[in-house]
Amino acid sequence: SSTVSFSICSAAAMSNSVGVLHAAAAEQKRALRSRIRRELRSIPADQRTHEDNEIQKLVLDSLWFKSSKRLCAYVSCEALREVDTTKILSECLSSIDHGAFGHHFDHHSQVKKKLYVPRVEDKNSNMRMLEISTMADLVANSMKILEPSLTDANGNDCEDVMLASEPVDIFLLPGLAFDRQGHRLGRGGGYYDVFLQKYQELAKEREWKQPLRVALTYSAQIMEENVIPVTLTDLPVDALVSPSGVIPISPAAFERMM
Numbered sequence: 001s002s003t004v005s006f007s008i009c010s011a012a013a014m015s016n017s018v019g020v021l022h023a024a025a026a027e028q029k030r031a032l033r034s035r036i037r038r039e040l041r042s043i044p045a046d047q048r049t050h051e052d053n054e055i056q057k058l059v060l061d062s063l064w065f066k067s068s069k070r071l072c073a074y075v076s077c078e079a080l081r082e083v084d085t086t087k088i089l090s091e092c093l094s095s096i097d098h099g100a101f102g103h104h105f106d107h108h109s110q111v112k113k114k115l116y117v118p119r120v121e122d123k124n125s126n127m128r129m130l131e132i133s134t135m136a137d138l139v140a141n142s143m144k145i146l147e148p149s150l151t152d153a154n155g156n157d158c159e160d161v162m163l164a165s166e167p168v169d170i171f172l173l174p175g176l177a178f179d180r181q182g183h184r185l186g187r188g189g190g191y192y193d194v195f196l197q198k199y200q201e202l203a204k205e206r207e208w209k210q211p212l213r214v215a216l217t218y219s220a221q222i223m224e225e226n227v228i229p230v231t232l233t234d235l236p237v238d239a240l241v242s243p244s245g246v247i248p249i250s251p252a253a254f255e256r257m258m
């Protein structure tokens, strides 16, 4: 009977062209991921550092970053060869709250920002974005990525972005490969696709402006059109920031970033 159920199963899959294409795309994603991982490991450290600095400078000098009030960003992992976010995170965290003195701007005349970073909850692609106020709020997880704990140094619960009363302006996204059409290939956990989908629905319900989804990318991670396999749950990015500049993709990116 196990043979019977197997053949029914595969017959159903084979008669479903969507299923077949999806399976093929998933396999192509795996192949592209390993190619890109290999290419990233072959970039000399000094070139990577140069690109890290160029990318972070583009973000830090931009009006769209300076004027943002709430951001979700990843905590970069050098071992994974992710574009460095250290300077960006520090800048977000350095905007001092003048509290009762009521200054809206700090000494960098930059708007005070709330920063949310990812925390993996389980293997079912569930990730939360929790607010941190200092890098000391972060602890290395089993994958050696720094993540927020559930409570901060004072024992207070870190705010979950899904429970925040105001919208996120910008998501700074990691990934393995991107193209100028806005496709993004992640590490395969589905964490960002699931999270971005949920946040998109939340923003829609609340009638908030959708956050700009901005991917940070080394030059070697930008693919020609039609190289990145696309599946149904993939969500596009609005823009890329590469060492050679900001690449706006969506109408929202042209409006808000140019």
Ligand SMILES: Nc1nc2c(c(=O)[nH]1)N(C=O)[C@@H](CNc1ccc(C(=O)N[C@@H](CCC(=O)O)C(=O)O)cc1)CN2
Pocket (backbone or CB within 6 Å): 037, 074, 075, 076, 077, 080, 082, 118, 119, 120, 127, 143, 145, 174, 175, 186, 187, 188, 189, 190, 191, 192
């Ligand atoms: N900095 C950072 N934080 C993040 C993510 C990320 O991509 N970057 N995530 C985004 O999802 C979530 C964590 N997901 C992750 C998924 C895979 C791997 C990883 O180490 N992958 C290895 C290969 C593992 C394997 O399959 O053998 C790799 O890509 O080399 C890390 C994080 C949430 N936090």
Ligand SMILES: Nc1ncnc2c1ncn2[C@@H]1O[C@H](COP(=O)(O)OP(=O)(O)OP(=O)(O)O)[C@@H](O)[C@H]1O
Pocket (backbone or CB within 6 Å): 029, 125, 175, 184, 185, 186, 187, 188, 189, 190, 191, 192, 193, 194, 197, 231, 233, 234
């Ligand atoms: N919105 C979603 N709802 C349910 N499952 C999803 C969703 N998005 C992705 N998945 C599942 O997650 C797994 C990984 O998807 P995919 O290969 O597209 O990940 P990725 O884009 O590389 O990862 P990430 O989104 O974390 O960057 C797949 O099994 C996919 O079906």
